[in-house]
Structure formats: structure tokens, C-alpha cells
Amino acid sequence: MLSRTAQYALRAMTYLARQPAERRVGVREIARRTGVPAQYLARILRDAVRAKLLESARGVGGGFCLARPAKRIRLREVLAPFDDVVARCACPFGQASCGDGDACGIHPHWKPVKRAYLRMLERTTLAEVAVIGLPERCLVVGR
Helix, strand or coil, X not given: CCCXXXXXXXXXXXXXXXXXXXXXXXXXXXXXXHCCCHHHHHHHHHHHHHCCCEXXXXXXXXXXXXXXXHHXXXXXXXXXXXXXXXXXXXXXXXXXXXXXXXXXXXXXXXHHHHHHHHHHHHHCEHHHHHHCCCCHHHHCCCC
């Protein structure tokens, strides 16, 4: 349900959420630990800085860290700069107007799934995802 860019952003942000708050992490380390190509990751991290999710510093001791505690960052915030999660939850048949009054054949089944998914993104914090015990292998595709 997520674009590759959003998946990569979620992996990187989860990795950063697992680091001590004062530790700044470089692109190469994040790329190596998450399996995200470094050049692609650099763009994602820049966008996350612009979205005020991350802070960055250059030079010795530089790198990236969360802009605020992971318990105050919702998954929807993490994904929003990289993916339109609402659009991805649109009518599976591609109908422009699909609602209770003008429903497609699957609407009664899709509506509660969509609602639950969006609610989960709004209620779940990055801290919860990082602490759940997500194995390191889940951060890297193909492991």
C-alpha cells in the first residue's frame, strides 16, 4: 500500500528512532543498515528535513537525527511527504466518486479497511514501531 520511497523513508526513520536522541547518523550508515541506496536515501532524508521530521548537521559529528521525540511523530506524518496515503486508499475500481451514495461493488467492504488503515497511521507513533521489536532484518529488503 506504500510507494517504495515511503517504505524507504519509514525504514530510515525507524532506524533513527532506535538511536540515542543525541546521536546523529550519516547517510552511509543508514543506507547500509536499511538496504536503501545511499543516493536515493540522501534525497529522502533532505525531504524529511524540509518536512521538519529530521534535523541535520554537516561536518564532523554531523548527520541526521529526529527533529522531535519518536513518541510525538505519527506514521502518517512520516509517510505524508513521500506518499499520498489517502489517494492510495481510493476506490479500488478507480471511480472518481465512490462513496456511500454512489458506491462501487466493493465499497461496503473497502470502507472499513480504508478507515482502519488511516486510523492506524494517525494513532501509531514512530516510537511504537521502533519498540515493537521489529527485527533488524525487517528494515532491509531481501534479508
